[in-house]
Amino acid sequence: MVFSSLTFLFFFLPITLFIYYxxxxxxxxxxxxxVSLFFxxxxEPIYIALMIFSACVDYFHGLFIHKYRLKNRLKAKVVLISSLIVNIGILTFFKYADFLIDSVNVLLGTGMDPLHLSLPIGISFYTFQTMSYSIDIYRGQVLPQKNPIALALYVSLFPQLxxxxxxxxxxxxxELQRREWNPSQFSDGIKIFIIGLGKKVLLANNIGLLWNDIQNQSPTELSVLTAWLGIIAFSLQIYFDxxxxxxxxxxxxxxxxxNFPRNFHYPYISKSVTEFWRRWHISLGTWFRDYVYIPLGGSRKGKLLNYRNLFIVWGITGLWHGASWNFxxxxxxxxxxxxxxxxxWLNIIRKMNPVFQHAYLLFVILISWVxxxxxxFMAGLEYAKIMFGLSMNNLYDAQxxxxxxTHIVLLIILLIASTPALFTFRHTYISKQSKTIISFVEHVGIPSYYLWILLLSTAYLVDASYNPFLYFRF
Structure with a gap:
C-alpha cells in the first residue's frame, strides 16, 4: 500500500485516524x-518478523550498551559492535547477497547461483534508524527506551517506514512518550500531506510518463535533444516523486x-554540488555525516585522509541506493x-555569476542521473553518447x-514548483496587500488551493494506470 493510492486515502488513513483518536x-x-504492522x-507479510526481530535486537542491545557504558566501556563497545554486525548483516544478506555473488562470479569465474531474495520494503531506512539508536546510546546522546512497544513503534511507524x-x-x-492533540499541528499535517500528494500524483507521475516513453525507445530513434529532454524529465520525476x-x-x-525532519529543501536551486547535498535527501546525508564521515576523521586529519573519507562515504552512499555497480x-x-x-573549485565558482553557478550544478546533476x-552501464554510456552528439544521431526531430x-506547460509548472517562487510570492507580494485581500487569500484562496489539489489528485488516481514509486527498491 502506498500513500498515493485510493485505498490508503479513503480507507486506511481515515479509519486509522478515527481509531487512534x-x-x-x-x-x-x-x-x-x-496499524503500522498491518500497513x-x-x-510484505513475510518480512514483518524480520522487522520485529530488528526492533528486538536493538531493544536489548540498547539496554546492555547503557548498562556498560559508564562501568565498562569495552563491554559497551562489544555490545555496540554486536548490534551493528546484526543490523548490517541483515541488510547485506537481503539487499546485497546476489550483488556479491554476481561480482564474485565475474571476478573469479565461479558459478554460484544467486539467491533471488525479494528485498524487504524499507529495510534500508529502518536499518539505519535502528543503528543510529544503538550508536546514540553508546555516545550518551539518548537513554535507552525501556518500553518495547515504544521502540517497536519507532522502528515500524508507518508514515516514514x-x-x-x-x-x-x-x-x-x-513524542513516543507524550503526544497531545494539537489542532494547528494536525491542520499543518493535512496541508503538507496534500502538497506531497500533488507533487507525487500530479507532477511526478505525469512527467514520468514522458521519461518512460523516451527510455523505452531504441537508442537509434533518439535525437540529441530528445535524450536531454528525457533525462530532464527523469530528474524532475525523481525529485517530485x-x-x-x-x-x-x-x-x-x-x-x-x-515532528519528522524535512528531507528536501529545493535542491535544484543550488549553486554547487556541496550545497545540493545539503538540500537533497537531507536525512540520509546527515546520517552519513554523523555516523560515517565524522567518525572516520572528517576533514580533521589532512587533505589526503579527507579525500579518502569522502570517497568511502560516497561509495557507501551509492551502494545504499542499490545493489548495482552503477549506484x-x-x-x-x-x-x-x-x-x-x-x-x-568551490571558491572559484562562488565568484562566478549566479547563472553560471546554477548552470554548472544542473549540468553535473543531469549527468549523475544518467x-x-x-x-x-553500457546502456547508460550509450545514452550519454547520444546526449553529447557522439552517436551520429540527429540534433532534433519531429518526435x-x-x-x-505537448509537455511545455507541465515543464514550466515543474520548474516553478522546484523553486521557492510561490512561497516567496505569498510572503512578499500578498503580505503587502490590504487586510481584505489578505483575509480572502487566507480563508478562501488557500483552503481552495489545497482542496483542488486533493480533488485533482483523486481524479487522477481513479483513472491512473501509471503510479510508480521510485524509492521502493531502496
Whole structure:
C-alpha cells in the first residue's frame, strides 16, 4: 500500500485516524503499532518478523550498551559492535547477497547461483534508524527506551517506514512518550500531506510518463535533444516523486503528533554540488555525516585522509541506493565532484555569476542521473553518447518537437514548483496587500488551493494506470 493510492486515502488513513483518536491515551502507541504492522503486512507479510526481530535486537542491545557504558566501556563497545554486525548483516544478506555473488562470479569465474531474495520494503531506512539508536546510546546522546512497544513503534511507524525520512530516535523520543492533540499541528499535517500528494500524483507521475516513453525507445530513434529532454524529465520525476513522498510522511507524522525532519529543501536551486547535498535527501546525508564521515576523521586529519573519507562515504552512499555497480559509480561521481570543490573549485565558482553557478550544478546533476537510472552501464554510456552528439544521431526531430510542445506547460509548472517562487510570492507580494485581500487569500484562496489539489489528485488516481514509486527498491 502506498500513500498515493485510493485505498490508503479513503480507507486506511481515515479509519486509522478515527481509531487512534478515540483510543485512550495509554493505548495510542499500541494502536499505532498494530496499524503500522498491518500497513507493512499489506505489501510484505513475510518480512514483518524480520522487522520485529530488528526492533528486538536493538531493544536489548540498547539496554546492555547503557548498562556498560559508564562501568565498562569495552563491554559497551562489544555490545555496540554486536548490534551493528546484526543490523548490517541483515541488510547485506537481503539487499546485497546476489550483488556479491554476481561480482564474485565475474571476478573469479565461479558459478554460484544467486539467491533471488525479494528485498524487504524499507529495510534500508529502518536499518539505519535502528543503528543510529544503538550508536546514540553508546555516545550518551539518548537513554535507552525501556518500553518495547515504544521502540517497536519507532522502528515500524508507518508514515516514514518505507521511504523515510530517516528519523533518529532522539528526534521523536519525547513524542513516543507524550503526544497531545494539537489542532494547528494536525491542520499543518493535512496541508503538507496534500502538497506531497500533488507533487507525487500530479507532477511526478505525469512527467514520468514522458521519461518512460523516451527510455523505452531504441537508442537509434533518439535525437540529441530528445535524450536531454528525457533525462530532464527523469530528474524532475525523481525529485517530485521522492520529495512528495517525504512531504506526505512529514504530514502524516504531524497528524499523529510527531515532528519528522524535512528531507528536501529545493535542491535544484543550488549553486554547487556541496550545497545540493545539503538540500537533497537531507536525512540520509546527515546520517552519513554523523555516523560515517565524522567518525572516520572528517576533514580533521589532512587533505589526503579527507579525500579518502569522502570517497568511502560516497561509495557507501551509492551502494545504499542499490545493489548495482552503477549506484557505486554514481556515489563516487559525487565524491569526486565534492573533493574537487573542496580542493578549491568551490571558491572559484562562488565568484562566478549566479547563472553560471546554477548552470554548472544542473549540468553535473543531469549527468549523475544518467549513471543513476541505467543499471546497465553500457546502456547508460550509450545514452550519454547520444546526449553529447557522439552517436551520429540527429540534433532534433519531429518526435522531439512533439514531446516538447505537448509537455511545455507541465515543464514550466515543474520548474516553478522546484523553486521557492510561490512561497516567496505569498510572503512578499500578498503580505503587502490590504487586510481584505489578505483575509480572502487566507480563508478562501488557500483552503481552495489545497482542496483542488486533493480533488485533482483523486481524479487522477481513479483513472491512473501509471503510479510508480521510485524509492521502493531502496
Amino acid at each position: 478515540v483510543s485512550p491515551k495509554k493505548m495510542k502507541n499500541i494502536v499505532l503499532l498494530i 507493512y503486512a499489506w505489501g 518505507i521511504a523515510g525520512p530517516i528519523v533518529r530516535y532522539q528526534t521523536i523520543a519525547e 521522492f520529495s512528495g513522498y517525504s512531504d506526505m510522511a512529514v504530514g502524516l507524522g504531524k497528524m499523529f503528533g510527531f 557505486v559509480l554514481w556515489g563516487l561521481y559525487f565524491g569526486v565532484l565534492i573533493a574537487i570543490e573542496k580542493a578549491g 549513471l543513476f537510472v541505467f543499471e546497465d 522531439f518537437l512533439y514531446y516538447f510542445y
